Amino acid sequence: MCKIIDFGKFKYEQQKRDKIQRKNQQITLLKEIRLHPNTDVHDFDFKVKHAVNFLDEGNKVKVSVMFKGREMAYQEQGEELLNRFIEQVEDVAKVESPIKMEGRNMNIILVPSKLKGKKK
Secondary structure (H helix, E strand, O other): OOOOOOHHHHHHHHHHHHHHHHHHOOOOOEEEEEEOOOOOHHHHHHHHHHHHHHHHOOOEEEEEEEOOHHHHHHHHHHHHHHHHHHHHHOOOEEEEEEEEEEOOEEEEEEEEOOOOOOOO
16 A cells, blocks of 8 residues: 655655754753863953853853873862862852763863753
């Protein structure tokens, strides 16, 4: 058993369904902010401001502390820096993944606490 249909009409309806699906989906990007264990206060505040902007747009933010050479001995400074970062953005974000080491980088992932961001 088969059904004879107008192929042009079929393609049009399929494109229409695809367009509606794309319109309704929400795209979240992962933005990354990189720090070093000895990042200065002003630079830190500047990066926090950028992270807040990213979170307001509805994006996830990955904050990385990169250790070079002998800085690996000061991992507690990196953890302190990330904890301070979490405290600064806790009103607009929540922690998705806790602090973890990956090679020479210490990472956390922050997500917006309320999705009031723009749909793209």
